[in-house]
Amino acid sequence: MGLGKTKPLHLVMPVWNRGTRGIRGLSRAVALEGSQKKGRSLLQFLADRFYDVQALREYLLQKQVLKVHQKNRPFTYIKERFGPHAAGAYFILKQGGAVKFQGKEWIRSDAHGHFSLDFLKFQAVPVEAVNASGCAINYQGLDSLLALKELRSLWLQRCPHVDDWCLGRLHPLANSLQELSLAGCPRISERGLASLHHLQNLRRLDISDLHAVSNPGLTRILVEEMLPSCQASLLGSNSLPGPGEVSRPGEPHSPNPVTSPDMATTTSRNPALDLSRDSKYPYSNVLLARFPVGHPSAHGPLRHPWPPLAKRPEPPWPPRVPANPSATNAALVKTGLGLCSSFPR
Amino acid sequence: MLRRALQLGLGRGLLGRRLGTHRGGSTLGKVEGSGGYRGSWVAPVSSYVTFRTRDPAHDGKTVGRLGEGDQNGKMSEIKKKIQSVLPGGAWNPPYDTSYLPPEHSDVVIVGGGVIGLSVAYWLKRLEKPRGAIRVLVVERDHTYSQASTALSVGGIRQQFSVPENIQLSLFSVEFLRNINEYLAVVDDPPLDIQFNPSGYLLLASEKGAAVMESNVKVQRQEGAKVCLMSPEQLRNKFPWINTEGVALASYGMEYEGWFDPWCLLQGLRRKVQSMGVLFCHGEVTRFVSSSSHTETTSGEEVTLKRIHEVHVKIDRSLEYQPVECALVINAAGAWSGQIAELAGVGKGPPGTLQGTKLPVERRKRYVYLWHCPQGPGLETPFVVDASGAYFRREGLGNNYLGGCSPTEEEEPDPGNLEVDHDFFQDKVWPPLAQRVPAFETLKVRSAWAGYYDYNTFDQNGVVGPHPLVVNMYFATGFSGHGLQQAPAVGRAVAEMVLDGHFQTINLNPFHFSRFYLGEKVQEHNII
Known part of the structure; x- marks a missing residue:
């Protein structure tokens, strides 16, 4: 009967949780809406009673939102000085993603978030691929991406702030975009996927593991119908482990079918990305299988979906696994592939 | 002991959030064995109470007991102390008046639909010191069974011809996109507006x-x-x-589509409630106003009116409460013509400003939901045919929503919300089947009717104060696109009230005086 029986004290978002996870807090609330615990904490009680506490909590909530906005501010100076491609690349690298200029290597930031600014010299070279997986990119931040008119591949996997509204504004990329991955974005639903019909040049679309999609199988069929030129490489959720299974990262869901020698060299070169051996990442195997490394497609120099990474040491703080991880949260952190989830501020 | 004490406080915490005056310990306790004391209950301060459930299965069985196993009297003492320390009041009036609206309120908003709530939201948000204005929303139909908001198709578009309408809609779409920032309530789950960006x-x-x-x-x-x-x-x-x-x-290409009106309504309601706006389920039956005579510059004599009190009649009761107020906002949608008449708008010789009525009446519009297995797929936008018939996709299962506005001559009787199925056969289906050949075979699954707050003058909104009834403000008459413009209209009205002029979007063309002057703000291609 005592207070001990009430739920543990928590804000909607753990504000004191330093690092990027704080930014992702909002979306976590979205993803977990169904399983959100009913109950009133001491903070809630105090907020009900005292205006000061209520105002403080509202302020903290606003600050969370503001943080995301700040991360998505455009770099107008770079855009004016070096052109939209450099600005877009700078934006993505600042967010912790990776970019590939046409005919160049993948560029990404190192463990401390630093990256070389050599790419500012490539003024005339367009960006052809962007991997913004796990970044806190939102509707506003998409502005920088939409300026990349030659963009052929875009990975937005597990982006917590990419929602239906964002998909609705991808149409300026319709002429160039050939590959799009939206896997694991918690806020994308079938409503947003419907607006992808503008992207008529799309060849591959990954819409696996979208928790907000109410009817994955049907949605997949309808999307295939809508984009007839989009090849069978369209992934449906039914080929991937369900959300409940993903949350248990200890068990691999599919044996690693990738035996390409090219793949082997990649993994050996880059132990941080040794996905095939690490059973912590259940569906990375599936992804790699679906985006085979030596795929003889007409997509130019893009070889594999994951850019080669420098080995990144595990930072001591914040801890990789939260003390009491909720199901989807754990999946998000785990499948962050260690790229961005432990990105130090 | 402290835990127990706080628990008691928690129980009362719910009561502390009630509206209006508080009442005494007449409520029966609701006690649950495991989950703690939940729900609203008031324990009489005097002594221990044993709570019994009314359920015959549990009859006679003690379910919970205050101060169980404690020393006599200590619990109630502590409870008394806590009640006196905590805000929320320990005063127990002898009878329950919590359902009555307050006796004073700075602003009374007539109509708790999406426009009324939006006005309330922006008033509370733009007020300068926190809590400066007391806002009361009076809603007659608390289930929203006839409210246009809930019965709307939920489309949002910018394809208007009047620039103000486009600006309103653009502002609203931005509001909807950031709805979880505007309408965020601490501890409540985020809203899912279910926006379909299909255009x-x-x-x-x-x-x-x-x-x-x-x-x-x-x-x-x-x-x-x-x-x-x-x-x-x-x-x-x-x-x-x-x-x-x-x-x-x-x-x-962007910003257009459809969304869930109910979600917007509930989100606004939740937010507005957390900001301290008061709600009342009742009906406005009378305005008490004073009048003074003045002359215009041209020498005409006019009567200026000022509303002092609004009589709010309680639902299913003869009881009413006069609410003293400074401002009345008429956001009653399809019924706003009647509210304006109550305030004396349009009571005067015809052809004068005094005799100019608010030309807003309710018009019945049908919406049909049909199933068509061969119908257009996921990419289907909100299609509006040149004939005026429209349809949109609903969900994934090849279901479609659609309808058509009847011509002036064949307006149905707006007395009830019954659906005329012949109208679909005669007016809606033929143009749609001609436009989309797949619709030649379809099956109507269901249909409903809702009201437009139809402005018979020029089918556009009325925003701003009345020139003669000086403290009545309008936010009505949007003739079918009120839902999609509500967030912006709310802001415009709030700016008008607080600053005396529009700031974000200039809505001066939507002023009431255009009905007198005969300046139509006509939309070309109105849907």
Whole structure:
């Protein structure tokens, strides 16, 4: 009967949780809406009673939102000085993603978030691929991406702030975009996927593991119908482990079918990305299988979906696994592939 | 012991959030064995109480007991102490008046639909010191069974011809996009507005093509993302459309689509409640006003009126409460004409400003939901045919929503909300089947009717104060696009109230005096 029986004290978002996870807090609330615990904490009680506490909590909530906005501010100076491609690349690298200029290597930031600014010299070279997986990119931040008119591949996997509204504004990329991955974005639903019909040049679309999609199988069929030129490489959720299974990262869901020698060299070169051996990442195997490394497609120099990474040491703080991880949260952190989830501020 | 004490406080915490005056310990306790004391209950301060449930299965069995196993009297003492320390009041009046509205309120908003709530939200948000204004929302139909908000199709578009309408809609779409920032309530789950970014597709015949072209020009100037399509482009993009008779089409690329009106309504309600707006389920039956005579510059004598009290009649009761107020906002939608009449708008010799009525009446519109297995797929936008018939996709299972506005002569009787199925057969189906051949075989699954707050003068909104009833403000008459403009209209009205002029969007053309002056703000191609 005592207070001990009430739920543990928590804000909607753990504000004191330093690092990027704080930014992702909002979306976590979205993803977990169904399983959100009913109950009133001491903070809630105090907020009900005292205006000061209520105002403080509202302020903290606003600050969370503001943080995301700040991360998505455009770099107008770079855009004016070096052109939209450099600005877009700078934006993505600042967010912790990776970019590939046409005919160049993948560029990404190192463990401390630093990256070389050599790419500012490539003024005339367009960006052809962007991997913004796990970044806190939102509707506003998409502005920088939409300026990349030659963009052929875009990975937005597990982006917590990419929602239906964002998909609705991808149409300026319709002429160039050939590959799009939206896997694991918690806020994308079938409503947003419907607006992808503008992207008529799309060849591959990954819409696996979208928790907000109410009817994955049907949605997949309808999307295939809508984009007839989009090849069978369209992934449906039914080929991937369900959300409940993903949350248990200890068990691999599919044996690693990738035996390409090219793949082997990649993994050996880059132990941080040794996905095939690490059973912590259940569906990375599936992804790699679906985006085979030596795929003889007409997509130019893009070889594999994951850019080669420098080995990144595990930072001591914040801890990789939260003390009491909720199901989807754990999946998000785990499948962050260690790229961005432990990105130090 | 402390835990127990706090628990008691928690129980009362719910009561502390009640509206209006508080009441005494007449409520029966609701006690649950495991979950702690939940729900609203008031324990009489005097002594221990043993709570018994009314459920015959548990009759006679003690379910919970205060101060169980404690020393006598200690619990109640502590409870007394806590009640005196905690805010929320320990005063127990002898009878329950919590359902009555307060006796004073700075602003009374008549109508708790999406427009009324939006006005309340922006008033509370733009007020300078926190909690400066007391706002009361009076809603007659608390289940929203007849409210236009809940019965709307939920579309949002920028394809208007009046720049103000485009600006309103653009502001609203921005509001909806950031709805979880605007309407965030601590501890409550985020809202899922269920926005479908599928766009609007307006079709124009040979005759309307020129108008459409000039409209699109205005829309682009205002910042809407609209593109024009030739019949051939249309055929390529949407092969299921029969382009016969179509000369031009305009298609919204962004910011257009449809959303869940109920979610917006509930989100606004939740937020507004957390900001301290008071609600009352009742009906406004009378305005008590004073009048003074003045002369205009041209020497005409006019009577200025000022509302002092609003009589709010309680639902299913003869009881009413006069609410003293400084401002009344008429956001009663389809019923706003009657509210205006109550305030004395339009009572005067015809042809004068005093005799100018608010030309807003309710009009019945049907919405049909049909199933068509061969119908257009996921890419289907909100299609509006040149004939006025419209449809949109609903969900994934090849279901479609649609309807058509009847002509002036065949307006149905708005007395009830019954659906005329012949109207679908005669007026809606033929043009749609002609436009989309797949619709030749379909099955109507269900249908409903809702009201438009139809402005018979020029089918556009009325925003701002009345020139003679000086403290009545209008936010009504949007003739079917009130839902999609509500967030912006709320802001405009709040700015008018707080600053005396519009700041974000200039809505002066929507002022009431246009009915007297005869200046129509007409929308070309109204849907």
